[in-house]
Amino acid sequence: MEQADISDENLMLQYQQGDQAAFETLYRRYKNVLYRYFLRHCSDRSQSEELYQEVWIKLINSVARYKPKAKFKTYLFTIAHNTLVDFYRKAKPSQTIEFDEAEMNEDLINNPTSLALPEDEFTLKQKTNLFMQTLEALPADQKEAAILHFEQEMSVQEIADITKVKTETAKSRLRYAKNKLKAAILN
Amino acid sequence: MTTDSQDDKVLGQLYKKGAKETPPAKLNYEIINYAAKADKSAATPSQIGSHFGGGWKVPLSMAASVVVVFALLVQLDQSPQELELPPIPEITIPTDSKPAESKDVESKNDALKSQTVLEESFEAEETLSDDVAPSFNNDAKELDLDSQGTGALIIDKPVRTESQTSTIPSANKIITDKKAEQKLETSGDRVKSRQTIEKSKASDAIRIQSNEPESVPAAPTSSPSSTTSNTGEGYAPKLIKPQAAERKMQEPDVENNNTPDAASGSVLQQRSMSKESIYREDNQISSDMAADTELGDKEVQTEEQSGSKFAPIPVEDWLLMIERLVAKKDYAEAARQLEKFKQAHPKVNVEDLDAKIP
Numbered sequence: 325m326e327q328a329d330i331s332d333e334n335l336m337l338q339y340q341q342g343d344q345a346a347f348e349t350l351y352r353r354y355k356n357v358l359y360r361y362f363l364r365h366c367s368d369r370s371q372s373e374e375l376y377q378e379v380w381i382k383l384i385n386s387v388a389r390y391k392p393k394a395k396f397k398t399y400l401f402t403i404a405h406n407t408l409v410d411f412y413r414k415a416k417p418s419q420t421i422e423f424d425e426a427e428m429n430e431d432l433i434n435n436p437t438s439l440a441l442p443e444d445e446f447t448l449k450q451k452t453n454l455f456m457q458t459l460e461a462l463p464a465d466q467k468e469a470a471i472l473h474f475e476q477e478m479s480v481q482e483i484a485d486i487t488k489v490k491t492e493t494a495k496s497r498l499r500y501a502k503n504k505l506k507a508a509i510l511n
Numbered sequence: 512m513t514t515d516s517q518d519d520k521v522l523g524q525l526y527k528k529g530a531k532e533t534p535p536a537k538l539n540y541e542i543i544n545y546a547a548k549a550d551k552s553a554a555t556p557s558q559i560g561s562h563f564g565g566g567w568k569v570p571l572s573m574a575a576s577v578v579v580v581f582a583l584l585v586q587l588d589q590s591p592q593e594l595e596l597p598p599i600p601e602i603t604i605p606t607d608s609k610p611a612e613s614k615d616v617e618s619k620n621d622a623l624k625s626q627t628v629l630e631e632s633f634e635a636e637e638t639l640s641d642d643v644a645p646s647f648n649n650d651a652k653e654l655d656l657d658s659q660g661t662g663a664l665i666i667d668k669p670v671r672t673e674s675q676t677s678t679i680p681s682a683n684k685i686i687t688d689k690k691a692e693q694k695l696e697t698s699g700d701r702v703k704s705r706q707t708i709e710k711s712k713a714s715d716a717i718r719i720q721s722n723e724p725e726s727v728p729a730a731p732t733s734s735p736s737s738t739t740s741n742t743g744e745g746y747a748p749k750l751i752k753p754q755a756a757e758r759k760m761q762e763p764d765v766e767n768n769n770t771p772d773a774a775s776g777s778v779l780q781q782r783s784m785s786k787e788s789i790y791r792e793d794n795q796i797s798s799d800m801a802a803d804t805e806l807g808d809k810e811v812q813t814e815e816q817s818g819s820k821f822a823p824i825p826v827e828d829w830l831l832m833i834e835r836l837v838a839k840k841d842y843a844e845a846a847r848q849l850e851k852f853k854q855a856h857p858k859v860n861v862e863d864l865d866a867k868i869p
Contacts, residue, residue: 339546347546351539359534373538380542384549452529455522474526505522 332396340387351380354400357475361404364460364471366411375411379404394485397476401486405468412464451509458508462501469494470501826856830864837867 330338330346332353338346358379362372382403390399459470468487472478478486484494824832829852836845846868849861 344547348543351543351546355539356533360530360532363532364530373534376534377538377542381545384542384546448528452525455525456529459526474523475530477523502518502522505525506518509525 333392336387336390336396336399337392340390347384350396354397358400358404360475361401361471362408364467365408365464367460371411375404375407379407382407395482397478398482398485401472401476401478405486405488408468454508455505458505459501462504466497466501466504469497470505473498473501823855826859829855830861833861833864834867837864842868 330349332350335343335346335350339350359372359376362375362379363369366372366375379400383400386403459467462470465487469483472483472486480491480495480498483498484491487494489497829848833845833848833852836842836848845864849864849868852859852861
């Protein structure tokens with residue numbers, strides 16, 4: 325069996341037994357997702373890289389205590405979330421990007437129209453940039469929920485587990501994030 | 512719902528189209544390298560156990576050793592008597608062996624004890640009558656004294672036991688001899704070492720004859736008593752009671768004659784020899800009390816063994832013994848004793864006895 329077919333949990337267990345290749349496989353699977361996770365939350369790239377590196381170090385150091393009670397994806401992003409929360413606590417409030425909802429169309433946010441991908445490449449690129457700008461402008465909790473949802477296609481429950489909130493709260497955050505993104509694109 | 516799912520799909524596509532950033536290669540290398548290094552030193556649960564197992568064994572063994580040593584020390588402190596037990600036999604062994612060796616280095620207490628033994632025996636002897644029973648009572652008393660642990664009595668006990676059956680018929684003779692002995696007390700041959708004898712009642716009761724060399728001849732070496740006295744048995748025989756000494760002296764006669772009457776002929780000689788032994792006892796006691804040194808005891812022993820200071824047989828005893836031999840018609844022994852007497856006392860007129868012997 326190739327390591328590409330092995331689940332994340334088994335790879336983590338193999339790495340726990342000293343299999344370095346298992347860790348490299350895991351790293352290839354989640355390096356980009358995790359990197360973008362921090363990149364979306366932090367305006368500074370170097371700072372996001374620092375947080376990204378910190379998460380992996382935490383994972384490596386805690387490999388001995390790892391038990392496959394949940395999905396490895398949930399385990400990894402829980403570490404990332406905690407690291408990010410610690411970063412927010414240390415950072416100044418001014419550094420947090422406040423989403424200016426006043427500039428958004430309330431109707432568009434509350435009742436977004438259906439979206440359709442633009443047919444031409446130029447329009448698609450413009451909408452993508454708008455989407456990313458809107459995403460980065462979202463409140464942190466909504467942005468986190470949106471990133472986890474769009475990046476890893478996580479369910480509301482998984483988002484709630486990672487962010488350590490109720491399912492309804494996570495669902496609300498995700499709903500708000502989507503509506504804002506729709507409104508920004510349609511606007 | 513279809514609209515929402517489609518919108519999610521569009522939003523997802525937009526996100527994936529816009530989010531294509533990847534971590535720098537340098538960062539990837541550092542993280543993987545860190546993971547590799549950490550993997551070598553990473554502690555898995557099993558590895559943690561093994562590392563811990565390898566780490567705690569040495570301290571645990573050292574701690575166990577310390578605990579054992581401490582426990583032993585505490586135990587030794589709590590039971591010091593157990594440690595002192597081994598030397599006890601070493602101390603008691605020499606004390607137990609002292610009486611068995613019957614050394615002359617015994618203290619004055621032993622000498623006084625022997626004096627007490629002699630005193631008791633003589634007191635019992637004075638109460639003797641024609642009945643033989645008291646002598647056996649004395650034997651019983653001596654057996655009791657043997658139980659007191661004096662080495663001399665223990666050594667003398669077998670002799671006494673053997674002679675009990677043989678001396679029973681001659682008990683009356685012994686009593687008769689004692690009466691004759693009392694008559695001899697007036698002969699003037701008093702004990703030269705009166706000062707020593709007066710120290711104890713036993714010495715007064717014995718009334719040992721004098722051992723003046725000018726009046727008493729040297730003990731005949733060929734006589735049965737001389738062989739007995741020259742045995743050099745050490746200190747133990749000197750503590751023998753007079754009766755025991757008498758019976759010890761009678762043994763050769765009994766063995767030679769095998770008759771009660773045959774023993775009566777040499778009773779006086781035996782009596783005199785018993786007095787010799789008594790004299791030696793008192794002499795020994797006096798020397799012990801005077802010198803109280805081992806050297807003095809050894810000197811006395813040497814003198815005894817050389818036979819130079821044997822207690823001589825009193826003249827009248829000797830003559831009485833010869834008369835008894837003549838009366839027994841043991842002319843050979845009588846002639847022999849008479850010849851020895853003449854040699855020892857050439858000035859004494861023994862023509863009457865010489866005439867009686869054919």
